[in-house]
Amino acid sequence: MIAKVNISDRRFALAKGAGSDAVHRDPVYSYAVTQLTDEHHTTSSGLAFTVGAGNELVCGAAKFYADTLVGRNVDELMADFGSWFKNAANEQQFRWLGPHKGIVHLGLASVTNACFDLWAKQKQVPLWKLLIDLSPEEIVNTLDLSYLEDVLTREEAIDILQQQQATKNERTKILTEGYPGYDTSVGWFNYNNEQVRENCKKAIDAGFNAMKLKVGATDAARDIERANIVREVAGGDRKVMLDANQQWTLPQAIAICQQLQQMNPYWIEEPTHPDDILAHQTLAKQIAPLKLALGEHVPNRILFKNYLQTGCASFMQVDAVRVGGVSEFITVSLLCKKFGVPVVPHVGDMGQLHQHLVLFNHIAMGHEALFLEHIPHLKPYFKQPVKIENGVYVTPLEAGSSCDLVPA
Template sequence: MSQIIILKGTSSDTRFPLENGAGSDAVHLTPIYAYAICNLQTNTNLVGTGLAFTLGTGNKLVCDAIDYLVKHIEGKDIEDLMADFGTYYKAMSDDPNFRWLGPHKGVVHLALAAVVNACFDLWAKSRQVPLWKLLIDLSPEALVNTLDFSFYEDVLPKEEALTLLKQQQNGINERSNILKDGYPGYDTSIGWFNYSDEKVAENIKKAMDKGFTAMKLKVGSKEASRDLRRAELVRTIAGDAATIMFDANQQWNLPQAIDICHELKKLNPYWVEEPTHPDDVFAHVELANQTNVKIALGEHVPNKIIFKNFMQSGCMSFNQVDAVRVGGVSEFILISLLSKKFNIPVVPHVGDMGQIHQHLVLFNHITINHPVVLLEHIPHLRDKFKHPAIIENGRYLVPQEPGMSSDLL
């Protein structure tokens, strides 16, 4: 195999304004879906494309940080780089000129996500396989070498992660049956915050016609009565057998969250998502103890350390780690491994619109032996990707093109 050298990394600021209330939630009322993109040019015609997700303003700051971080990987052969990627990851995440701005959060960590994702995309393209197959085919040793275990030594040292992966080798063939039918999805777009009740009702019926049996409503209104009315609407139309979730996007303080979760619990939600401030571990613990609702969180958890703390606390029922929010695929895998140890299912938030995570949930199930749960589906940027995710009868079909499906038109 001829060498594929990363000659230069560049960034691009790409933004997609949404219309008619799409993408709105209790906090982000007029979102602009945006990607800070890292492009890795090589000595071949292959280009690695990595995404970090923002909501428009600030996207350029992430791009500026990408342009700085790529110096760590320029001039490297992709196979040599990925053979010891955990070391390079640590060097980028701990860059002394940027660490003061984090550490490991905010603009600089989003930039790291884009660079890391571009490396994994290029690696898969160089081997001419989709990302899910690249990851599944890696030996446990090769996989752990892509990870940075710093500050995980107390909960998941490298040796333990290696043992965990080896233990899951049995059953891989059986779990690979997921490749025949694809991964089940849930429809997040039925109930954006700014949609009218009539629009929500119409969208529920459309989603069910498309084969979705799981769907999510945005809550977090200033008047709790609005949330409860709309939540009851979803349950009534979708029916008792449907899986429904409610997402507050961090809008409630703890007393508010306790009160409304007691009411929402009557509707048998699969989870309540991001009920309060995403950094407040103890508030989530108190909420779980007082209401016994299942809590999903992770969309705004910035790094592996806060994920570690949430898992240790016992309040997290579903782990929504997002590879375009934390430090890319590498950190996603590390967090998934810890989540397996704590027996917490991974149900990613999809800032990538499911393009990358359709690969990662297959890897999580087949290699790590995470249970098959659901993958969020958001359709609004589907026509912006060269190889958009394909949903049939409510399931993500298995992508076949080399890479991580992150190339935009």
């Protein structure tokens, strides 16, 4: 039974230049943290990510949702979590503040993630194991599939998971091999060219075979110069991704992406406004075969459905601390599986939670194990920080979702 809830506002200053991109020049990495404590004093942690200002508002929304869970039996809650999630997301007054986006949805993500963490801790297993051991029906019971019926029914979702059961064990080798990572920290926007060059060398020495550069400068020549530096250091065989963090208008994106094609980027990430689905569709056609990666700021499953319907995204970057938590993350992964689009999450959680979710995606859903973003800046603040060896995530074995923070 959930006996107590606690919501905390945790903010972490970053080293100079770290975390910066074309839009968020001076971020303060922050979490709205939900803690749920059961009658045996087991305490869970659920995160929603922000970059500072307004984090207290997300905490207020999380408390609104968390208070409704006091007295609930965890097994009973999680056996039909999709119904609780749907009712919470559609609470008749609070829903007006979204719906299914912004502060209220981030608050719901924090609480949802705490529920899944508590469930795994009570079972005394890592979250990835809890999820892959559930039957297809049990997984789908944790999901809200409303507004998706035109493309994904409950029966289809169960069937997608059921189809993977026969080959599931073949994919468990990823648990010993580890899940590949890619380095996002080589090229934060405020880093100068020499820092970018040195960081690329360090990433290669650390075993990474893929890395990402922030672009979106006022002068496109800066982007082109820096992209060529990364390609020069990385060589032709390693993957290099470019991330504009929504900075460009559509005409700008078309022009600049065409100039960037010559250095062979693996993808262009968030080229323009995340709500402008048709602009992304136009851009994808204009710059093909260059591929787009989208999803960091896509807030819910319905918008992901629309992006998938247009066919403009080659990679989906759904983030469980941005959408409505683990439940909606799995829903989006199922949508992506149906549409044949790989899931490569954005890691607002610094990879703590997502290292579990990508293992589930690969083993239980049959998604390709491409790689998972790695951002190291908050490692000292987690009780069980992610482990990277030779560019690969080491499988976490502790119970829960790895999201407990050290005390403030």
